[in-house]
Amino acid sequence: MPYDKVPDDVPFMKSTAKLGRDIHKQFKLQDVDGADFTREFRKFKDIRPDAIDFKNKIIYELKPYNIKSIKLGQKQLFRYQSYFDNGFELRLDVYFKD
Numbered sequence: 001m002p003y004d005k006v007p008d009d010v011p012f013m014k015s016t017a018k019l020g021r022d023i024h025k026q027f028k029l030q031d032v033d034g035a036d037f038t039r040e041f042r043k044f045k046d047i048r049p050d051a052i053d054f055k056n057k058i059i060y061e062l063k064p065y066n067i068k069s070i071k072l073g074q075k076q077l078f079r080y081q082s083y084f085d086n087g088f089e090l091r092l093d094v095y096f097k098d
Contacts, residue, residue, distance in 0.1 A: 065096040
């Protein structure tokens with residue numbers, strides 16, 4: 001599953017709820033156009049992908065850079081894919097503290 005590669009020398013991080021909320025607020029904000037690209041997709045009751053690019057058929061999930069969160073993000077993406085008939089690329093983006 002593709003995700004932006006983090007350099008090997010970056011240590012795993014402990015996420016905080018506030019940091020996660022702040023980063024999610026800015027995630028892909030510049031790409032949102034209301035039609036082809038949307039964030040916090042809520043059409044289905046059981047899922048809420050962080051962003052979906054309908055034009056390029058990409059589902060994005062954003063997680064902090066740590067093992068537990070990355071595994072959760074992968075699990076979520078596979079679940080999302082089942083709602084979209086496997087026709088979308090899955091992208092797990094990770095963030096870390098500066």
